[in-house]
């Protein structure tokens with residue numbers, strides 16, 4: 001189970017390597033192949049940063065809130081080797097569709113058992129063998145390879161063995177990949193998750209453009225642009241971000257695991273998916289009992305609400321996620337006399353003049369404190385700059401409790417100032433959110449905007465709550481330090497009078 005606990009941890013968006021880092025590509029020539037083509041509707045582009053000229057609606061999958069293709073999926077899975085299950089796909093309150101217990105399930109019971117033949121991995125057989133060979137010859141890494149595979153198989157429709165699975169996937173996965181740039185800017189202005197979302201969209205676009213430039217354009221008969229374009233890639237990456245599982249017991253291999261990926265996340269369970277070497281299938285062991293009719297949950301890992309929004313498109317209820325955290329940004333002051341020296345020390349440890357650190361409701365990391373010490377330290381402490389920068393870096397293995405009592409008050413005040421400036425951004429957004437969105441014209445657009453805004457309000461409320469807690473602790477510590485200093489001062493004054 002220890003290995004299992006790592007499964008969904010890093011699953012739903014572990015870092016994927018963009019193609020830039022791979023070996024130079026070599027090309028082979030193959031005869032043309034006939035594609036199953038299907039008309040694709042043109043619509044408005046959803047991203048400003050998209051360079052691709054073709055923008056289309058993805059025709060695959062179904063609405064996530066419908067059970068449209070769920071029974072066909074269950075039937076196909078049982079015919080293809082999924083043993084009888086104690087759960088069924090049903091409409092649920094949390095997560096729209098999910099797996100619900102049909103019978104009593106005991107704590108510690110092994111659920112699921114999905115055989116490897118039902119998992120999609122980088123080694124899965126392609127309906128279009130040549131397309132798969134071209135990608136492998138070009139050493140395309142697993143993430144973009146599986147993303148391309150999914151599009152290729154989706155395009156084969158009923159002729160693909162995954163057709164029932166693909167038809168039951170969401171047509172538009174919930175994730176920040178589907179937020180327009182102006183929506184990210186407007187709704188997530190206060191949260192550092194905005195930066196992460198922009199970075200992710202840029203990575204996906206960069207990866208697609210790289211594939212297009214190096215491979216797709218050389219083999220248009222295998223990868224026609226009406227099928228392999230930025231919209232279909234956004235769909236397939238959205239599916240991977242929200243469903244791909246890393247299997248530690250299979251040497252960290254990533255896989256799409258049909259059926260298991262119908263399980264929704266709960267912050268209250270610690271059950272994870274993994275490959276079980278003895279039974280040779282993907283399993284999960286329950287950590288609590290379930291009664292018939294109850295939804296069964298797993299954990300997608302110890303992720304903050306922002307990370308859950310980024311990859312899965314939902315925010316847990318305020319205060320229910322013990323792994324929640326908020327990124328606080330600290331920066332060196334450009335007016336600091338030692339700005340250059342401090343920056344140099346930070347760069348040695350791959351840090352910059354502006355750095356984010358995660359704060360949890362239980363406190364903040366030692367690295368943040370070390371960065372604050374460095375930011376406020378006077379020129380007379382220049383010999384300690386490097387030691388502080390090392391401690392601010394999480395690459396530093398020899399961790400020790402850094403203490404500089406002479407600048408502790410300034411460091412705490414510095415963190416408090418950063419916290420309060422961040423809180424005021426959240427306040428501004430949360431106050432303004434009530435009057436936003438009056439500019440939408442169609443009911444459909446209104447629903448979407450209201451939904452996104454509600455997610456942003458939920459995220460910002462939970463992040464601000466952590467900052468409020470940090471603000472309270474910082475103020476209390478500063479008050480203690482200052483009242484201690486006052487006591488020492490009045491004691492000194494008293495002694496002076498005594499000796500007069």
Ligand SMILES: C[S@@+](CC[C@H](N)C(=O)[O-])C[C@H]1O[C@@H](n2cnc3c(N)ncnc32)[C@H](O)[C@@H]1O
Nearest residue numbers: 094095097174242243261262263264265312314
């Ligand atoms: C691995 S899939 C789970 C199955 C999914 N509900 C479906 O119908 O396809 C992950 C997606 O389920 C939804 N989800 C999972 N856990 C959730 C939760 N606790 N609250 C809201 N939505 C959740 C999100 O849309 C997420 O992107």
